Amino acid sequence: MHFCIxxxxxxxxxxxxxxxxxGHRITVIDERxxxxxxxxxxxxxxxxIMLHHYGPHIFHTAQENVWQYVQRFGKFAPYINRVxxxxxxxxxxxxxxxxxxxxxxxxxxxxxEAREFIHQQAVQDIxxxxxxxxxxxHMIGPALYEAFFKGYTTKQWGLPPxxxxxxxxxxxxxxxxxxxxxxxxxxxxxxIEGYTALIxxxxxxxxxxxxxxxxxxxxxxxxxxxxxxYTGPLDRYFRFCHGxxxxxxxxxxxxxxxxxxxxTAVINYCDATTPYTRISEHKHFAPWEASLFSKTVCFRExxxxxxxxxxxxxxxxxxRETTMLDRYVRTAMATRNISFLGRLGTYRYLDMDVTIxxxxxxxxxxxxxxxxxxxx
Ligand code: FAD
Ligand code: UDP
Numbered sequence: 001m002h003f004c005i006x007x008x009x010x011x012x013x014x015x016x017x018x019x020x021x022x023g024h025r026i027t028v029i030d031e032r033x034x035x036x037x038x039x040x041x042x043x044x045x046x047x048x049i050m051l052h053h054y055g056p057h058i059f060h061t062a063q064e065n066v067w068q069y070v071q072r073f074g075k076f077a078p079y080i081n082r083v084x085x086x087x088x089x090x091x092x093x094x095x096x097x098x099x100x101x102x103x104x105x106x107x108x109x110x111x112x113e114a115r116e117f118i119h120q121q122a123v124q125d126i127x128x129x130x131x132x133x134x135x136x137x138h139m140i141g142p143a144l145y146e147a148f149f150k151g152y153t154t155k156q157w158g159l160p161p162x163x164x165x166x167x168x169x170x171x172x173x174x175x176x177x178x179x180x181x182x183x184x185x186x187x188x189x190x191x192i193e194g195y196t197a198l199i200x201x202x203x204x205x206x207x208x209x210x211x212x213x214x215x216x217x218x219x220x221x222x223x224x225x226x227x228x229x230y231t232g233p234l235d236r237y238f239r240f241c242h243g244x245x246x247x248x249x250x251x252x253x254x255x256x257x258x259x260x261x262x263x264t265a266v267i268n269y270c271d272a273t274t275p276y277t278r279i280s281e282h283k284h285f286a287p288w289e290a291s292l293f294s295k296t297v298c299f300r301e302x303x304x305x306x307x308x309x310x311x312x313x314x315x316x317x318x319x320r321e322t323t324m325l326d327r328y329v330r331t332a333m334a335t336r337n338i339s340f341l342g343r344l345g346t347y348r349y350l351d352m353d354v355t356i357x358x359x360x361x362x363x364x365x366x367x368x369x370x371x372x373x374x375x376x
Contacts, residue, residue: 004223006216007231009037010352011342013202014359015229020207027225028208031215034196035203039352041194047295049283050194055250056266056280057195060183061353067187069356074198076189077288081182087147087270093180094268095172096144104147111176135166139174151272156303157248190285227376231342233312234328242327245347247312253300261296276300315347339376
């Protein structure tokens with residue numbers, strides 16, 4: 001069969017490779033000038049530092065098959081994300097650990113004492129939290145919530161935390177020990193040659209043709225494939241017939257400096273009075289080569305509502321969007337010869353490992369359908 005795959009990010013590349021290895025002919029198109037989707041990395045022409053163009057990306061997973069999969073296409077260096085957070089003029093570690101708790105409250109508690117102390121701080125009469133704020137008050141109490149989450153979350157989402165789902169906070173652990181690893185997954189690392197090289201390597205197969213600078217809208221009439229796998233925005237494919245699904249976008253403000261600007265890869269700015277959410281210093285995502293560069297490049301990150309021409313980053317998924325999404329899903333189910341995949345095709349926030357895992361699962365389902373002669 002001939003497949004057209006829209007999008008050369010992880011979703012498109014993993015699917016393309018799988019189908020190519022089964023003998024199918026694949027055309028991958030992407031409207032950008034590069035492969036890699038939002039994970040794109042490239043060396044800065046001025047300094048040589050590997051930059052993460054759409055925000056910093058750290059690979060972390062508990063899925064053994066996904067970890068084995070990415071190792072086939074590129075070498076990873078171990079990398080542990082240790083985030084610092086500035087609140088009310090002081091620096092702490094994040095996620096909230098025993099160090100954060102002891103420093104914030106000026107104490108020297110042991111784990112069991114800290115657990116009991118936080119339990120006392122937590123608002124006891126919230127039994128089933130209905131929103132982000134209630135979840136935070138229930139987990140850590142008002143002082144830590146106001147110091148680390150209220151301002152940052154309001155800046156990140158442009159909404160009061162009372163209007164946001166509790167699930168957003170559940171992504172971050174609270175630890176009663178000194179483990180300051182931002183993620184809890186057993187496999188963590190960064191590809192030494194960057195994500196774009198890794199994804200290009202996935203796409204390097206005699207049955208795969210990649211066409212960059214090609215938007216689906218302009219290619220639609222030339223498309224003679226048997227089936228389309230579409231990893232672009234779901235609403236855009238249907239020409240926004242049910243309205244626009246809302247996204248947050250990010251503006252990156254570049255800082256060029258000598259030496260070491262902030263001493264670590266990521267510092268979050270938790271106070272509402274600081275307009276940006278975080279600063280990332282990209283050479284620290286590659287500690288194996290950071291000392292080779294005398295200069296440094298950082299980015300201040302500002303979050304705002306995406307307009308029609310902006311890069312969509314975080315799906316908003318509040319009541320308005322989920323109702324609209326249901327309509328698009330029904331329209332998609334009724335459309336033949338196309339499958340929707342990935343963070344934009346399904347309108348969800350997906351980490352890279354989840355993206356790859358879902359693409360591999362979709363391939364298994366397609367194999368089964370093809371073997372049985374069923375439509376995809
Ligand atoms: P994308 O990477 O978005 O790829 C889709 C591609 O489709 C794009 O290249 C786009 O140009 C193309 N496209 C869209 N529409 C069209 C069209 N009509 N015609 C042609 N081409 C089109 N995950 C982690 O695991 N760790 C992290 O540290 C991490 N950090 C993140 C930081 C930020 C700021 C954000 C927003 C996300 C982060 N992620 C992280 C998630 C990660 O970016 C996603 O998992 C990944 O990008 C999903 O891949 P994808 O292929 O589904 O989508
Ligand atoms: N968050 C916060 N303060 C921080 C870091 C995170 O309030 O210093 C909140 C914020 O709402 C964010 C959520 O916790 O969206 C999840 O954090 P994560 O680091 O997973 O956010 P991401 O940047 O990946 O969305």
